[in-house]
Amino acid sequence: FLYLTWYMAMSLLGHYNNFFFASHLLDIAMGVKTLRTILSSVTHNGKQLVMTVGLLAVVVYLYTVVAFNFFRKFYNKSEDEDEPDMKCDDMMTCYLFHMYVGVRAGGGIGDEIEDPAGDDYELYRVVFDITFFFFVIVILLAIIQGLIIDAFGELRDQQEQVKEDMETKCFICGIGSDYFDTTPHGFETHTLEEHNLANYMFFLMYLINKDETEHTG
Numbered sequence: 001f002l003y004l005t006w007y008m009a010m011s012l013l014g015h016y017n018n019f020f021f022a023s024h025l026l027d028i029a030m031g032v033k034t035l036r037t038i039l040s041s042v043t044h045n046g047k048q049l050v051m052t053v054g055l056l057a058v059v060v061y062l063y064t065v066v067a068f069n070f071f072r073k074f075y076n077k078s079e080d081e082d083e084p085d086m087k088c089d090d091m092m093t094c095y096l097f098h099m100y101v102g103v104r105a106g107g108g109i110g111d112e113i114e115d116p117a118g119d120d121y122e123l124y125r126v127v128f129d130i131t132f133f134f135f136v137i138v139i140l141l142a143i144i145q146g147l148i149i150d151a152f153g154e155l156r157d158q159q160e161q162v163k164e165d166m167e168t169k170c171f172i173c174g175i176g177s178d179y180f181d182t183t184p185h186g187f188e189t190h191t192l193e194e195h196n197l198a199n200y201m202f203f204l205m206y207l208i209n210k211d212e213t214e215h216t217g
Contacts, residue, residue: 108133
C-alpha cells in the first residue's frame with residue numbers, strides 16, 4: 001500500500017515537475033527479486049541502524065565540542081590569510097563539517113584539517129585525530145556496514161532455505177524427498193498427484209468463496 005501510494009504521489013507531482021518521474025525508475029527494484037533483497041537488507045535491521053547512526057551523530061558532536069573549544073585554528077586551510085576559510089566559526093558549521101567531511105574521509109577528520117606538526121597542541125591533536133579515526137571510522141562505520149551486510153546474508157540464506165525446502169520437501173505434509181525416493185511412486189509423483197499444491201489452493205479458494213451456511217464439514 002505504501003509503495004503504491006508513493007508511486008501515485010510521484011506520478012501526480014510529475015505533472016508539475018518532470019523531475020519526479022525519475023523516481024519511477026526505482027520500480028525495477030520491485031520487479032527483480034535480487035534487487036528487492038538488497039533493498040530489504042537496508043531496512044531489515046532498521047532499528048539497529050537508526051540507533052547506530054544516532055550514536056555516530058552523538059560521538060561526532062562530542063568531537064565537535066572539543067574541536068570548537070581547543071582546535072579551531074587548525075580548521076583554516078585557506079592559502080589567503082586575508083580571507084581565512086574557517087570551518088569552525090560556530091558550532092553548527094563545525095558540526096556539519098565533521099559530519100559531512102570528517103565521517104567521509106578515509107583517515108578521519110585529521111586528513112581534512114591542518115597538520116599540527118610543531119604546534120603546542122600537537123600531542124593533543126594526535127590523540128584527537130587517532131581517537132576520531134578509531135571510534136568513528138573503524139568502529140561505528142564498520143558496525144553500520146556490518147549490519148547491512150549481515151542482513152543481506154541472512155535474507156539470502158532464508159531464500160536459499162525456502163528454495164531448498166520447496167525442492168526437497170512436500171509443502172503439504174513436510175516429508176522430505178529422501179523418504180519418498182525409497183517408495184515405488186517417488187517424490188515427484190507424490191507432489192504432483194497425491195499432494196498437489198495447486199489442488200489444495202483451488203480447494204481453499206472454493207471454501208473461501210462458498211457460503212458459510214453451505215459448509216458441511
